[in-house]
Amino acid sequence: MEIPFLSLREGHSSIEKELCDSARRVIESGTYINGPETRAFASELESLLGVAHVVPVSNGLDALRLILRAYIETGRLAPGDEVMLPANTYIASVLPVVEFGLTPLLVRPDLSTYGLDWNEVMRLLSPKTKAVMAVHLYGTPGWDSAAAAELKERGILLIEDNAQAIGAGVHIPATGEVRLTGALGDAAAFSFYPTKNIGALGDAGAVATSDPEIASIVKSLANYGSTVRYHNDYAGYNCRMDELQAAFLRVKLRHLESVSEKRRRNAEIYLHMLEGCDIILPETVPNTTQVWHQFVIRHPLRERLRKHLAEKGISSDIHYPLSLFRQKCLAGLPAVKADRGEASALADRLAAEVLSLPVANVTEQQICRISDEIKSIHRQSL
Ligand SMILES: *Cc1c(COP(=O)(O)O)cnc(C)c1O
Numbered sequence: 521m522e523i524p525f526l527s528l529r530e531g532h533s534s535i536e537k538e539l540c541d542s543a544r545r546v547i548e549s550g551t552y553i554n555g556p557e558t559r560a561f562a563s564e565l566e567s568l569l570g571v572a573h574v575v576p577v578s579n580g581l582d583a584l585r586l587i588l589r590a591y592i593e594t595g596r597l598a599p600g601d602e603v604m605l606p607a608n609t610y611i612a613s614v615l616p617v618v619e620f621g622l623t624p625l626l627v628r629p630d631l632s633t634y635g636l637d638w639n640e641v642m643r644l645l646s647p648k649t650k651a652v653m654a655v656h657l658y659g660t661p662g663w664d665s666a667a668a669a670e671l672k673e674r675g676i677l678l679i680e681d682n683a684q685a686i687g688a689g690v691h692i693p694a695t696g697e698v699r700l701t702g703a704l705g706d707a708a709a710f711s712f713y714p715t716k717n718i719g720a721l722g723d724a725g726a727v728a729t730s731d732p733e734i735a736s737i738v739k740s741l742a743n744y745g746s747t748v749r750y751h752n753d754y755a756g757y758n759c760r761m762d763e764l765q766a767a768f769l770r771v772k773l774r775h776l777e778s779v780s781e782k783r784r785r786n787a788e789i790y791l792h793m794l795e796g797c798d799i800i801l802p803e804t805v806p807n808t809t810q811v812w813h814q815f816v817i818r819h820p821l822r823e824r825l826r827k828h829l830a831e832k833g834i835s836s837d838i839h840y841p842l843s844l845f846r847q848k849c850l851a852g853l854p855a856v857k858a859d860r861g862e863a864s865a866l867a868d869r870l871a872a873e874v875l876s877l878p879v880a881n882v883t884e885q886q887i888c889r890i891s892d893e894i895k896s897i898h899r900q901s902l
Contacts, residue, residue, distance in 0.1 A: 531880065542767035542771055543764060557767040560766070565728065576725075578758075584615075590734045590737040592620060597622060599621030602623045603622050603623065604652045605655060606655050630662065633803075641671075652678055653679045653681055654681070659814065661689070661701050661809075663704055677706050680707070682728075683710060684711075685701045685811055690704060698809070703728065708729070717783070742756065793887060794891050797894060798898055800817060814839055817877060818875070822874070825875060826875055837876045842871055843870070846871070
């Protein structure tokens with residue numbers, strides 16, 4: 521029996537009726553853009569996160585673009601300013617940085633969270649640093665409350681790429697409360713690409729912020745730069761979420777806790793089954809709630825491991841095979857080209873070693889089978 525990496529169809533089987541009812545409601549409403557579903561989704565996500573403003577948008581990449589562009593409009597960011605982000609993140613984190621002429625500074629990843637190494641962030645700070653983009657990669661909060669507080673004090677913007685971690689949380693020592701990722705910094709981008717923990721049936725994303733000025737600029741930019749019809753304050757874009765996706769996402773949001781719980785349970789089973797095996801397992805990070813967007817193991821002979829699993833009908837994936845230092849589209853940028861040997865060597869090593877195992881809707885039996893295969897190839901040859 522084949523084990524797929526992720527079956528979106530299967531993930532929808534238990535909520536099919538709710539999705540169909542939502543689609544019918546939208547079809548019958550006669551409103552397909554900027555309507556009640558988008559507004560309701562925004563307010564439901566605001567309550568979940570505990571932020572003042574959510575702006576539903578077209579996708580995660582656009583969410584990041586709108587955030588950066590909004591800060592540029594306020595004058596808090598300007599072309600040439602430096603934005604730090606982890607060197608091992610997905611390409612979409614960095615594309616908007618480059619698009620607006622900001623300078624990406626690729627920071628060494630932390631090996632327990634796979635997000636930013638915050639000691640490196642503090643060490644690399646310079647007067648040119650105007651923003652730090654924390655990426656909660658694989659569903660693990662990549663956050664350091666003390667460092668974040670210090671950056672805030674210095675007036676540096678904290679932007680979160682929360683595309684992979686909706687529902688993840690961080691225990692904040694100063695107040696004793698748990699804050700969800702996407703509500704930690706100044707503004708956060710969400711993606712609802714179908715494979716994300718909360719996925720639309722198409723493209724969708726959101727911006728979350730408690731800054732009313734940023735929220736209103738983002739909202740305007742996403743709608744041609746206009747808030748009053750035919751009056752355009754900014755040269756904006758069309759980055760709206762449509763009503764149909766918002767209606768689907770409202771269904772998905774109601775099931776977020778059970779989706780996260782299932783991923784957490786699956787991760788626990790893997791960690792238990794693979795304990796003592798000679799591979800690097802993902803860490804359970806203290807003072808956080810992880811939502812396991814990916815379950816990522818590491819081994820220097822990753823390709824052999826992956827091939828063995830494939831021969832046994834087990835699909836896996838690689839997030840990501842090339843570090844940002846190696847992306848052609850970034851080559852030549854001063855901060856990328858600069859000799860930062862250690863950071864790029866570490867990012868290369870991760871790119872060569874990471875392997876994502878199926879985690880979203882696998883059964884306990886399937887996890888046991890996958891784990892047994894990993895252990896058996898270990899005994900043989902790795
Ligand atoms: C998916 C993803 C994005 C982009 O989201 P889209 O909706 O696909 O545009 C950005 N950052 C990270 C880390 C992602 O995983």
